[in-house]
Amino acid sequence: MARVSKEGEGPSDPEMSGAPPPRFQHYFTARPRAPHATRSLRFLYKGRVLTFTTDRGLFSYEQVDPGTSLLIENMDLEGVERMLDLGCGWGAVGVAAAVGIPRGHVVMVDVNHRAVLLARENLRANHLENAEVRQGDLYHPVGEERFDLIVSNPPFKAGRDLVLRLMSEAPRHLRPGGRLLLVGKGSQGVLYYQRWLEERWTKVEVLGRGGGYRVLQASGFPPP
Numbered sequence: 001m002a003r004v005s006k007e008g009e010g011p012s013d014p015e016m017s018g019a020p021p022p023r024f025q026h027y028f029t030a031r032p033r034a035p036h037a038t039r040s041l042r043f044l045y046k047g048r049v050l051t052f053t054t055d056r057g058l059f060s061y062e063q064v065d066p067g068t069s070l071l072i073e074n075m076d077l078e079g080v081e082r083m084l085d086l087g088c089g090w091g092a093v094g095v096a097a098a099v100g101i102p103r104g105h106v107v108m109v110d111v112n113h114r115a116v117l118l119a120r121e122n123l124r125a126n127h128l129e130n131a132e133v134r135q136g137d138l139y140h141p142v143g144e145e146r147f148d149l150i151v152s153n154p155p156f157k158a159g160r161d162l163v164l165r166l167m168s169e170a171p172r173h174l175r176p177g178g179r180l181l182l183v184g185k186g187s188q189g190v191l192y193y194q195r196w197l198e199e200r201w202t203k204v205e206v207l208g209r210g211g212g213y214r215v216l217q218a219s220g221f222p223p224p
């Protein structure tokens with residue numbers, strides 16, 4: 001994927017008022033208070049140039065994360081009508097998926113309010129109406145809805161319990177034949193998560209590798 005970045009102006013939204021920003025906040029903070037520093041990024045997906053605005057306080061806001069890039073390259077959308085992008089950030093995965101399934105529907109979820117606003121803006125900027133962005137914790141914003149594919153570059157920094165919750169609650173949100181697609185690298189414990197899936201799901205494949213990352217696809221989920 002080609003990418004280009006340049007500095008821009010920060011949007012004016014009310015989240016910036018109040019106390020001075022802390023020196024460090026994780027990207028998964030619900031209401032980041034880091035000063036805005038927006039960027040423009042672009043990448044090519046299925047022959048289409050996709051444009052994005054990103055901002056400080058979000059995961060990988062200066063460039064597309066290499067794991068995310070590998071995840072998108074290995075995202076098989078064949079037969080997918082409904083897809084969930086869990087932890088969508090500024091929207092790289094979900095926006096690409098919306099392009100890939102023009103007659104399908106993509107639900108994007110993130111806990112980070114700033115990410116949600118930008119993911120919505122990025123859907124608009126790419127003229128995509130077959131996707132929506134919801135704010136909240138993991139599967140909470142989707143209630144009982146089910147999907148053909150759940151895709152995530154999980155928030156590993158939020159801790160193992162959260163990643164295990166993401167994987168163990170996936171079956172409850174998959175349609176029959178549904179798949180879970182994840183990316184991670186060795187230092188994030190991807191082998192541990194691969195083994196965890198292998199012990200529970202019928203089939204776990206490594207669809208892509210590169211730069212220490214691997215893309216895992218799990219199918220044949222255990223009973224919810």
Ligand SMILES: C[S@@+](CC[C@H](N)C(=O)[O-])C[C@H]1O[C@@H](n2cnc3c(N)ncnc32)[C@H](O)[C@@H]1O
Binds near residue numbers: 028088115152153154
């Ligand atoms: C590793 S980043 C991936 C972002 C984006 N998908 C990408 O690949 O660029 C993980 C994302 O999960 C979000 N996140 C963290 N905890 C979450 C939670 N409990 N529920 C939903 N999203 C969460 C973070 O805000 C972050 O945007």
